[in-house]
Each structure stands twice: as structure tokens, then as C-alpha cells.
Amino acid sequence: MKILTTVKRVTDPDMKVKIKPDGSGIVTDGVEYKMNSFDEYGVEEAIKLKEAHGGEVVVVSVGPKAATKEIRTALAMGADRGILIETDEDLDSDAVARLLAEVVKAEAPEVVLMGKQAVDSDRNQAGQMLASYLGYPQATFAYSLEVADGWATVGREVDGGTSTKRVKLPAIVTADLRLNEPRYASLPGIIKAKRKPLDTKSPSDLGVDITNKVNVLKFEAPPARAAGQIVDSVDALIEKLRDEAKAL
Amino acid sequence: MSNVLVVAEHVEKTLRKVTLSTINFAKQAAALTGGQVHVLVLGEGVDTLANELASGGYGANVVHVSNSATFTNYLAENYAPAVAQVAKDLDASVVCAPSSTFGKDLVPRVAALLGAGMVSDAIEVFDDGGLRFKRPLWADNVITTVEVTTPFKAVTVRATAFDALEGEAAAELKTLDLGAAASDSAEFVSFDQVKSDRPELTDADVIVAGGRGLKSAENFGMLEQLADLLGGAVGASRAAADSGYAPNDWQIGQTGKVVAPNLYFAVAISGAIQHLAGMKGSKTIVAINKDAEAPIFQVADYGLVADAFTVVPELTEKLQAAGLGK
Ligand SMILES: Cc1cc2nc3c(=O)[nH]c(=O)nc-3n(C[C@H](O)[C@H](O)[C@H](O)COP(=O)(O)OP(=O)(O)OC[C@H]3O[C@@H](n4cnc5c(N)ncnc54)[C@H](O)[C@@H]3O)c2cc1C
Numbered sequence: 044m045k046i047l048t049t050v051k052r053v054t055d056p057d058m059k060v061k062i063k064p065d066g067s068g069i070v071t072d073g074v075e076y077k078m079n080s081f082d083e084y085g086v087e088e089a090i091k092l093k094e095a096h097g098g099e100v101v102v103v104s105v106g107p108k109a110a111t112k113e114i115r116t117a118l119a120m121g122a123d124r125g126i127l128i129e130t131d132e133d134l135d136s137d138a139v140a141r142l143l144a145e146v147v148k149a150e151a152p153e154v155v156l157m158g159k160q161a162v163d164s165d166r167n168q169a170g171q172m173l174a175s176y177l178g179y180p181q182a183t184f185a186y187s188l189e190v191a192d193g194w195a196t197v198g199r200e201v202d203g204g205t206s207t208k209r210v211k212l213p214a215i216v217t218a219d220l221r222l223n224e225p226r227y228a229s230l231p232g233i234i235k236a237k238r239k240p241l242d243t244k245s246p247s248d249l250g251v252d253i254t255n256k257v258n259v260l261k262f263e264a265p266p267a268r269a270a271g272q273i274v275d276s277v278d279a280l281i282e283k284l285r286d287e288a289k290a291l
Numbered sequence: 292m293s294n295v296l297v298v299a300e301h302v303e304k305t306l307r308k309v310t311l312s313t314i315n316f317a318k319q320a321a322a323l324t325g326g327q328v329h330v331l332v333l334g335e336g337v338d339t340l341a342n343e344l345a346s347g348g349y350g351a352n353v354v355h356v357s358n359s360a361t362f363t364n365y366l367a368e369n370y371a372p373a374v375a376q377v378a379k380d381l382d383a384s385v386v387c388a389p390s391s392t393f394g395k396d397l398v399p400r401v402a403a404l405l406g407a408g409m410v411s412d413a414i415e416v417f418d419d420g421g422l423r424f425k426r427p428l429w430a431d432n433v434i435t436t437v438e439v440t441t442p443f444k445a446v447t448v449r450a451t452a453f454d455a456l457e458g459e460a461a462a463e464l465k466t467l468d469l470g471a472a473a474s475d476s477a478e479f480v481s482f483d484q485v486k487s488d489r490p491e492l493t494d495a496d497v498i499v500a501g502g503r504g505l506k507s508a509e510n511f512g513m514l515e516q517l518a519d520l521l522g523g524a525v526g527a528s529r530a531a532a533d534s535g536y537a538p539n540d541w542q543i544g545q546t547g548k549v550v551a552p553n554l555y556f557a558v559a560i561s562g563a564i565q566h567l568a569g570m571k572g573s574k575t576i577v578a579i580n581k582d583a584e585a586p587i588f589q590v591a592d593y594g595l596v597a598d599a600f601t602v603v604p605e606l607t608e609k610l611q612a613a614g615l616g617k
């Protein structure tokens with residue numbers, strides 16, 4: 044079974060982002076980058092599928108040359124081959140989906156595993172858009188995945204509970220955090236990854252116009268909450284909630 | 292082309308309140324585009340619900356209902372082509388749904404069908420030489436202002452940023468026959484609803500949320516007692532949900548639910564940025580944590596540095612004694 048999985052290079056989620064004083068973007072000096080957390084779950088699931096069914100895992104990233112690092116991380120975890128679609132532009136999810144659609148058409152995988160959301164731009168769009176452009180079914184927010192007889196059965200985390208959906212392959216599946224426990228890259232894995240094939244393509248190689256449909260005009264900080272107070276007892280808390288906050 | 296189309300969300304034939312917030316967003320957008328607010332209800336046996344939406348005075352101009360076996364259970368593959376078709380027929384330049392798992396699943400698929408640029412989690416819409424939207428990102432640490440350059444604009448709406456309207460004029464109710472065929476590549480299997488008598492997290496006036504510090508599912512019982520006394524809902528941090536102390540559906544944060552109740556109790560929650568992203572908009576925040584250095588105290592209006600196992604039962608008892616429950 045051929046599985047394609049996507050990884051986005053994002054700012055380290057444990058770091059606080061700073062906004063440029065002129066509101067034109069975020070400060071990138073000294074910022075650390077890593078693989079989008081949800082994509083780690085996607086890569087792990089892709090490798091598990093390969094371990095269970097045989098086949099190949101192809102990992103794709105759209106981003107700058109430096110995103111080679113995130114592709115190598117996925118290769119070190121156990122993916123077989125990488126493709127970087129190189130661009131320095133900050134793309135919207137729609138442009139990413141249109142680029143990925145060309146790669147999927149060329150590679151013809153049976154399952155495409157993605158993260159449900161990139162934790163920098165928090166959009167939660169690319170998987171569903173990719174499915175739509177390809178006319179494939181989609182199973183988002185996956186916490187469980189089983190593949191048999193050309194169909195995938197996917198447990199999904201939805202508001203109000205969980206739901207189960209079956210999709211005919213080829214399909215797009217987006218990972219939620221409880222899908223699996225992503226493995227760490229082992230030292231031999233890291234060494235092996237250096238020799239695994241990694242192709243670089245440009246958006247124009249794929250014939251895709253990457254003009255964004257959504258333009259960001261301004262970045263600003265959210266309103267800060269006023270500093271609160273420490274109370275020293277339950278009685279004091281009740282009094283504050285009742286008389287000051289009028290919350291009871 | 293200036294109308295605004297809202298896709299109504301319902302579960303088991305009950306309207307979700309997040310739809311009403313989305314209608315308020317749509318009304319504000321329509322005032323800027325000079326169009327009308329159309330609401331689309333897809334389902335089977337949903338006439339009563341559509342009627343309630345039309346007569347309720349929630350701010351819509353027209354409510355369209357389409358009953359079909361294709362729509363009995365929600366599937367993006369069946370809903371998206373129908374929504375895109377209706378958007379074209381109505382000349383709806385803005386197509387929106389709540390930013391719930393339903394809207395997040397559906398709207399991007401519709402956007403691609405319409406060639407629309409998409410805005411996730413809109414918290415504001417205004418005009419500045421064209422429609423502009425504000426949306427949070429980076430776990431709500433940044434707000435961006437965006438423009439969408441395509442004729443169709445797809446939006447998911449963060450419900451906590453828009454109140455439900457009441458007392459507006461009733462809407463016209465129309466029946467649509469979309470003659471939609473079901474996809475042969477996607478099947479609905481089941482929906483396992485977490486049954487609860489408590490209000491939904493996204494609607495609740497009071498939320499009592501617990502973290503990993505509670506150490507077990509049984510210990511969440513004391514939060515449930517406090518929540519029940521106050522007529523509230525119970526929430527959880529991701530660490531608590533991951534540890535099996537609470538259902539996943541209770542998770543609040545960047546990757547869970549975004550809530551903004553009147554009163555939020557964070558009990559034994561450290562206050563990681565991913566958790567804060569889901570509750571910073573609450574009106575009054577109370578933090579109970581035994582670690583005075585916990586970051587949750589930086590956003591709390593009232594902090595109590597104490598052991599949750601002592602003070603939560605004490606709080607419940609004293610509120611009850613003072614007759615301060617609901
Ligand atoms: C991509 C990504 C997405 C994420 N999304 C979310 C999300 O949506 N929501 C979310 O919540 N998290 C999310 N997280 C996880 C987040 O980073 C934190 O790990 C998590 O919020 C921590 O949960 P916690 O505060 O319950 O646990 P901890 O950080 O372990 O904190 C436990 C707290 O309990 C206190 N405590 C212990 N015992 C007691 C006691 N007896 N009385 C009082 N206090 C006590 C401790 O002092 C401590 O502050 C995400 C992480 C990532 C990487």
C-alpha cells in the first residue's frame with residue numbers, strides 16, 4: 044500500500060510568538076521551528092499502516108529549503124522517501140491543497156494522512172480542500188483508523204461525542220491527537236534518513252499558480268487580560284465572586 | 292452578489308446554539324454587503340427545526356429547508372455539493388457555518404468547490420475598502436486582519452464572539468428540492484453521543500474545568516457537584532482527557548473547544564498556552580492550584596493557592612449553605 048503523508052514546518056508551539064511593531068508579521072529572528080504536532084501523528088499512522096500492510100510511505104512538505112529538516116525527521120521515523128515543494132511564500136491552505144493535489148495525482152497513494160490543523164496558522168482546512176479538489180472522500184479528526192478491502196474505517200472526534208465513518212480509498216484522513224503515540228527517531232533511523240531519497244520541486248514544476256486567495260493585512264496582539272488578585276480563603280473567594288464580579 | 296448563506300448545524304434533530312451566533316455574524320456581514328441572510332437546513336425530518344429557526348426571530352431573512360435521505364446523517368461528501376449549489380443559486384458571496392467540528396469539516400470542502408478563499412474562526416467582520424475579517428491564530432496569541440480576494444468567501448465563525456440574536460423579524464420559510472444523490476465513497480456508521488443533563492460547554496454560563504492534578508476520573512466527581520450546584524458544565528484540560536479522567540469531548544483549548552462562559556473555574560490546571568487559547572475569553576476566571584507559580588494565575592481574576600481536594604468541596608458546601616446555587 045502506498046501512503047502519502049504531509050508535514051508542515053511550524054514555529055515551536057512552546058515558544059511565545061512576538062509581533063513586529065509595525066504589525067506586518069511575526070518576529071522570526073531566533074525562532075525555533077519543528078514539525079507540526081498533528082503531522083507527527085499523521086506520519087506515525089502512515090508508518091504503522093506500512094508495517095501492517097507493506098508498501099511505501101512518501102512524505103511531502105511545502106515550504107522553504109529549511110523544511111528539509113522536518114522531512115528528514117519523518118524519514119528518520121521510518122518514512123521511505125521525501126518530496127519538498129520549495130517556496131519561500133507564506134501560502135494559504137488553499138494554495139497548499141492545490142500543490143498537494145498535483146503530487147497526489149502523480150503519486151497515486153491509497154491513503155493520504157495529514158494533520159487536522161497546523162498549530163501556527165490554526166486553519167484546519169488543507170486536508171478537506173485537498174479531498175475536495177481531488178473528489179476524494181475525507182475523514183477528519185481521526186482517533187482510530189483501520190484499512191481493509193479498499194475501505195478505511197475511521198473513528199472521529201466530534202462535538203458531542205465520537206463518530207465512525209467509512210471512506211472508500213483513495214481517501215484523505217486527518218489526524219487528531221489521540222490517534223497514536225508518535226515514535227521518536229532512533230539514532231540508526233537518523234543515519235539511514237540521510238541516505239533516503241528527497242526530491243525538490245517548485246510550484247511551477249507542478250504547474251500550480253500559488254497566488255493566495257486570502258491575504259493577511261495586519262498582525263496584532265489580542266487584548267490582554269487585566270491582572271487579577273490572589274485570595275486567601277474560600278470565604279474571600281465567595282465574597283469576591285458575589286460582590287465584586289457579580290458572577291454568582 | 293451580496294447575500295450571506297449560513298449552514299445550520301443540528302444534532303439528532305435539535306438545533307445547535309452555535310448556529311444562532313453564526314446567524315448574528317451573517318447579519319453583520321450582510322449589512323456590509325447590502326444583502327440578505329439565508330439559512331440552509333439540510334436533513335431529514337427537520338421541518339420543525341427549520342420552522343423554529345424561521346419564526347424564532349434570530350436575524351435570518353429566509354430559511355431554506357431541504358429534506359432528503361441523502362442528508363439523514365451528516366457527511367461532508369453529501370452536504371458540500373448541496374451547499375455549493377445553493378450558494379450559487381442564491382448569489383451568496385459569503386458562505387458560513389459555526390467553527391465547530393461540523394463547520395470545520397464541511398466549509399473547506401465547500402470552499403474548494405466554489406473556488407473560494409476561506410477564513411477560519413472569524414471573530415469580527417467589518418468594512419475597510421472591502422470586507423475584512425479578524426481571526427485568531429498561534430493558539431490565540433495573535434489576531435490577524437484578512438481579506439478574501441475571491442467572489443465567494445467561505446467562513447467558519449467562532450461562536451463565542453457573536454451573541455445569539457433575539458426578537459428580530461421572523462424569516463420566510465422555503466422548501467428546496469436539491470435532488471441530491473448520495474456519495475458512493477463515504478458511509479456514515481455511527482454517532483456515539485456523550486449523554487449529559489448539563490448544558491453544552493459552548494453554551495454554558497458556568498464551567499468547572501479540571502486538569503491532570505485531579506489524578507483520577509472519580510476525583511472529577513467533586514467538580515461535577517460544583518457544576519451541578521451552579522447549573523454549569525464540566526470541562527477538562529487535554530492532559531486530563533488524555534489520562535482518561537474525562538471524556539475527550541470535554542477538552543477545552545486550541546485543539547478542543549473554545550468557550551467563553553460568565554464564570555470559569557480552572558481546577559488543578561497549569562495554564563499552558565494551548566489551554567488558555569480555549570478559555571481566555573471567559574468573563575470571570577477563577578484558578579485553584581497548589582502551585583503559586585502556575586501560569587494560570589496570570590489570566591485568573593481570582594486565584595486561590597490551595598489543594599483542590601480541600602477547597603473544592605468546601606466551596607461547594609459554602610455556596611450551598613449561602614443559597615448561592617441555581
Ligand atoms: C499541539 C498541541 C495542542 C494542545 N492542545 C491543548 C488543548 O486544546 N487543551 C489543553 O488543555 N491542552 C492542550 N495541549 C496540552 C498543553 O500543552 C498542556 O500539556 C496541558 O494543557 C496540561 O494540562 P494540565 O494543566 O491539566 O496538566 P499539568 O500541566 O500537568 O498541570 C497540572 C496542575 O495541577 C496542579 N495540581 C496538582 N495537584 C493539585 C492539587 N491537589 N490541588 C491543586 N492543584 C494541583 C499542579 O500544580 C499543576 O499546575 C496541547 C499541546 C500541544 C502540543
Ligand SMILES: Nc1ncnc2c1ncn2[C@@H]1O[C@H](COP(=O)(O)O)[C@@H](O)[C@H]1O
Nearest residue numbers: 049050105136158160161166167168169
Ligand atoms: N506547507 C505545508 N506543507 C505540508 N503540509 C501542510 C502544509 N500546510 C498544511 N499542511 C498539512 O495540512 C494540515 C492542515 O493544515 P492547515 O489547513 O494549514 O491547518 C497540516 O496538519 C499538514 O498536514
